[in-house]
Each structure stands twice: as C-alpha cells, then as structure tokens.
Amino acid sequence: MERISWNQYFLAQSHLLALRSTCTRLAVGATIVRDKRIIAGGYNGSIAGGVHCTDDGCYVIDNHCVRTIHAEMNALLQCAKFGVPTAGAEIYVTHFPCLQCCKAIIQAGISSVYYAMPYKNHPYAEELFKQSGVEVKHIDFNGTHSDAKNEQRAALVKELLGRLADGSEMETELDELYERAQRLFPESIEN
Numbered sequence: 001m002e003r004i005s006w007n008q009y010f011l012a013q014s015h016l017l018a019l020r021s022t023c024t025r026l027a028v029g030a031t032i033v034r035d036k037r038i039i040a041g042g043y044n045g046s047i048a049g050g051v052h053c054t055d056d057g058c059y060v061i062d063n064h065c066v067r068t069i070h071a072e073m074n075a076l077l078q079c080a081k082f083g084v085p086t087a088g089a090e091i092y093v094t095h096f097p098c099l100q101c102c103k104a105i106i107q108a109g110i111s112s113v114y115y116a117m118p119y120k121n122h123p124y125a126e127e128l129f130k131q132s133g134v135e136v137k138h139i140d141f142n143g144t145h146s147d148a149k150n151e152q153r154a155a156l157v158k159e160l161l162g163r164l165a166d167g168s169e170m171e172t173e174l175d176e177l178y179e180r181a182q183r184l185f186p187e188s189i190e191n
C-alpha cells in the first residue's frame with residue numbers, strides 16, 4: 001500500500017472541493033491548513049442561497065464572472081465567519097490564485113501557497129507573494145491513482161476511440177468522446 005503524502009492529500013481535498021464549483025468557467029478548490037489540519041475549504045461559487053452559474057449561466061462583465069466568489073476567498077471568509085485565525089496557515093489550491101485572491105491570501109497572513117496547476121500566473125501576483133515572503137510552490141498532483149495505472153487507462157481509452165474512429169460515421173459523437181477523454185487524460189490523449 002502506497003501512503004499518500006501530506007501535499008497530495010491536501011491537494012486531493014482541494015480537487016474534491018472543486019467538484020462542488022457552481023461557476024462553469026473554472027472549477028477551483030482551496031484548502032486552508034494549519035499544523036497539518038484542515039481548518040477551512042472553499043470552491044468557486046455564488047453567495048450562499050444565490051443563483052448558480054450552472055443554472056442561469058455566468059454573469060460576465062469584462063470577461064470575468066462577477067457572480068462567483070473564488071475558492072480561496074471562500075475558504076478565507078469561512079475562517080472569518082467562524083473566527084478561525086489564518087496567520088501562519090497554508091493554502092492548497094487547484095489553480096494559481098488570481099491577483100485579488102493573491103492579495104487576500106497575503107493580507108490574511110497565509111505563509112505558503114501550494115498549487116497544482118498554473119493558471120494565467122499574473123507577474124504582479126508572483127511579485128507580491130515574493131515581496132511578502134509567502135512561499136509559493138507548484139506541486140504535481142497525481143490524484144489518488146498511481147501514474148502508471150492512469151497511463152494504462154489513458155492508453156485503453158485511446159485504443160478504443162481509435163478503433164471506433166476506423167470506418168465510423170458518427171463524427172460528432174466521436175469528437176465529443178475525444179473531448180471527454182482529453183479532459184480525463186490531458187497529457188496522454190491528443191486529438
């Protein structure tokens with residue numbers, strides 16, 4: 001049995017939270033950790049009780065969905081709501097934080113940011129983190145499956161799609177299947 005590392009464990013938690021996202025633009029999850037204990041979590045979504053982007057579509061202004069509260073912000077606000085100190089805590093996020101979240105993270109006294117995926121990494125956010133002495137680390141998230149198994153799965157899906165494509169006339173369906181497979185195995189399956 002392979003034991004999961006703390007980094008992988010907390011990132012897995014963030015990825016799990018991302019599945020609760022209600023903004024269709026990007027599913028993000030954030031987990032705040034202190035002394036190896038999870039103290040808060042958040043995902044991209046509307047205010048409590050508000051309309052969801054998944055139901056009504058995003059409310060986009062200047063290319064941003066203004067309905068959504070970002071995962072990092074939601075996690076920090078959960079701490080504010082229940083009076084949990086964030087000074088010296090760490091945050092694990094599925095994506096590199098945006099500029100607004102970067103500033104909130106710094107101001108809340110978070111000491112380290114661990115992220116699984118780069119996302120339009122803003123140079124000013126990187127600069128602010130550095131200037132504030134916040135450690136920022138990119139962690140390769142492996143999921144809960146071993147890489148080897150995942151590659152085998154990707155190979156199988158690829159082979160099946162290839163066989164389907166041979167002499168098949170259902171092009172739109174195949175394109176859709178390819179897209180879904182690519183989302184599942186972004187590194188292993190290209191169209």
Ligand SMILES: [Zn+2]
Nearest residue numbers: 023053058065
């Ligand atoms: Zn939205």
Ligand SMILES: [Zn+2]
Nearest residue numbers: 070097098101
């Ligand atoms: Zn943000």
